[in-house]
Amino acid sequence: MTLVTKTSCSLAAFFMTTTAVFADVTPEQVWDDWQKSLAMYGEELDMGTTVRAGASLKVSGVGFTTVDGTNEVIASFPDMTLTDQGDGTVAVTLDTDYLFTFKDTSPFAGFAEAIFRVTDQNFAMVVSGSPEEMVYDVTADAMIMALDEIKPAPGDEPLDVTFSIAANGIEGKYLVTPGDVRKMTQDITVENSIIKFNVEEPSDAVSINLDGVINTITLTGETATPTDIDMSNPAAMFGPDSNIAGGYTFGDAAYTFLFSENGSVSSGGLTSRGTKLDVAMGDSIVSYTGESQDVAFNMQSNALPFPVNLNMESYGFAFGVPVAKSDDLKDVQVGLSLREFVMDDQLWNIFDPTQVLPRDPATIAIDISGKAKMLVDILDPEQADQMMMVETPIEVDQMNLNSLTIEAAGATVTGDGGFTFDNTDLDTFDGVPRPQGEVNLMVVGANGLIDNLIAMGLLPEDQAMGARMMMGMFAVPGEGDDTLTSKIEVNDQGHVLANGQRLR
Template identity: 25%
Template sequence: MLRTNVLMTAPVMAFLMCGTAQAALTVDQVWADLQAAAVSGGMKITVATEVPGDRELTLNGVTIAPEGEPAIATISEVSIVEQEDGSVAFFPGEIKLQITGPANVVINHEELSVSAFEDAGGLGYGIDADSLNVLVNVVDGDSTFDGNFNLISVGGRYTRGLDALGMEMSADQLVYDIKQKDPALGIDGAQISDTADLVMTGELTLPEGIDLMSLQNSAAFAEAVRAGLGVSLEMTQGISKGEMTDNNPMLPMSMVFTAEPGVTSVTMNADEFAVATSVEGMELNLRPPMVPAPVNASTGAFVLGLGMPVVTGEEAGEYGFELKLENLVLDEAAWGMIDPTAVLERGPLDLALDLGGEAKIDMLDLIMAGEADTAPAVMPELQTLDIRALSLKALGAVATGTGAFTFDNSMVAMGGPPLPVGTADVRLEGGNKVIDAMIKLGVITEEDAMGARMMMAMFGKPEGDDVLTSKIEAREGGSIFVNGQQIQ
């Protein structure tokens, strides 16, 4: 059975002042429960003074610290006030996070309030603020980092269902300004960004007997995941605009960008790890070094996704990888620098790759073995590979492919590779046309082109005007055939 009381870290406590009260929503009961929740999470809340009032309590000089250690968060004051609707609201002052090391973090806010309300698994919490401002300053020798992050019109809810903790948060705008220097790494750059309409939802599953504060190393994390720890997050955003500058003397670069609305999701549990991001389109203005004019580019949809099993056991789990870039277009100024006589076709570039299959793996065991510098208890096994889509359209040529393979893993234990068995079908249209254009452009010579055409003729079968197809077969024992001819 999954536990639903909150075991939170000190920064979360400092930011939301949330707790695990299970009784009626009065000031005294909520405050007592907050302190008990801190203790259960290995933390301690102390205050300089408590000033009681009519259905309210003011805490001055609040500090939050791991038991027996220095404070890692302070709040100048917190007013806890009972509301007419039966909830209890928190109104914190300035929040400072005392992070171990060279970093300083200060959280400022306008009209921040946090309210507690009854939920299915205990108390839920809501947050509202006109603005939240996070200042981060890091000085570590010659290395510096300064970040200013602003969230405008913030709202959110934290809930506890019977099986998982839920979180929802939104902001009308996220603006940040970052400056970073590290002479040892050659870093000297700045970034500014302005993103509209952020919405984030998430769910955390905590197994019974697992405290978040106890997850201090890989072994504890792996044990928690095997016991049922899981996280899922999804974030959507509106239009984002920004600038990036790198003042590296060897390769200075600047970029101005606009990104259309997009979605990012992350899932992690004992069954799978998956991350996916997509954006409807982008516009880029690049200023590379030693280039007389800026380079402008635009794209349509961009998609990147990766999914893989975490712990499979005897049954293989599914994995997948997807990459898609639609309608990449360079402006005439950019083309003019590489192809001033317009020899190459300047149509949009399209790229699509969709792979999937099944594998046996224990990612948690691999992590532990890597840290211990030992061999994993169970070696990963690739079972199948499906090339669901492979497509590249560029310079007037189009290449496509599909395929399906299974793998013989009998040699893996002896250090050998998994041997594929299966077929792939490949089609190339316009390859000779691109070679002719490259000759005119002076990129390759006639002799180079002859070698390329011979390779294409060796592995491709003519199917029409400047169209080649290939059937690639991987057979048992490691032999490879192309269009029926053995090449290995």
């Protein structure tokens, strides 16, 4: 497990999954439960000291130090007060800031030490429920993480860096169920988040400035973690009892940047009107899906003769693969979409000054799914040598092209289909598992695009003739003008056919 992952797990444990505050229990019992929860993550912890003062238990000096190769993290948790409110609930307040120190002693380190401070404004946590199902509500006017200090690597000049992320208007609810498998659900809203980043390097005449605002953020999630999990083994997170599912959505977002180096200045911005990301981990699988709406990018630079403006209706991606060894087939997913992509005429004119090509919005979208199983645990460092010895760490059983759409420059390609693979037959296709299935394609406007490329001088006549002959071999005329269809199939005998004509 990487150093960043260890740190993230520890923080999540401390302020999320570990906040198992029992109704009608003493603050000492609450603190004892937190310590047991932190022990799940295998960190070398300093549990600090506790002092009872009336109805409150004050906890101070909690922290840990962890080392991973040349990296070291020193974390100092805030002092806290846990107060029995006398009504079956416990209130938790943070009395000091968080401090996190990151050290890097590698020869190529960009810095020697960086100290981050997390502060809060009117943070409050109230926990209710029962030992079997604990509910706690969290509010804060703001939580701010900022770079407190950064020290240069040996031999480097001092760094002038500022960085901060402020989350404003926080409201959240957590539901925690203790047990052999600790479960948690969360639902958090944030009014907005403000990002600021600035770097100045006078010796190299470099300046970097980035500002961002993200509005209406919602974070949701469900986790299940065995209490005896070995967090030092990344593969443990993908066991049968482990599960992480969640993500975020946010509304409008806007980022601006300014970069200068030796008199060359570039500036611009990026905006979007809605973004979502979903993540799932567990049962040997990791998957990510995301999408952004109404994305616009602009940039101006004294190195370019004109500004750059790009827009798209949406951008999306999907990626899901098995990562742990399993005897069972697991889902595979790969997808990418760029819809209604538009760029300025000034960019078009670079390669099409006479405006021969249609300049309609372009779309590229592909959706692939399938079934496969891993032959090794790719997250296990001890199996790294084994991965190098096998031809492939994954065995694919099925792959489906659910949809394919390409629309650009007056031409359109669509398609779908699917194949199964016989992994016991590696002879028919020279070491590749024998496929069986078909893919169907339709191309509209291909000949028109070729004519336009010839008119632009980008495609010589002889090469255009070769392209038309190739299309004639693999495609047949379809319904409508300048329409071609193609059915490529592999039968159970390993024969490859195009529109019924055998090619192999």
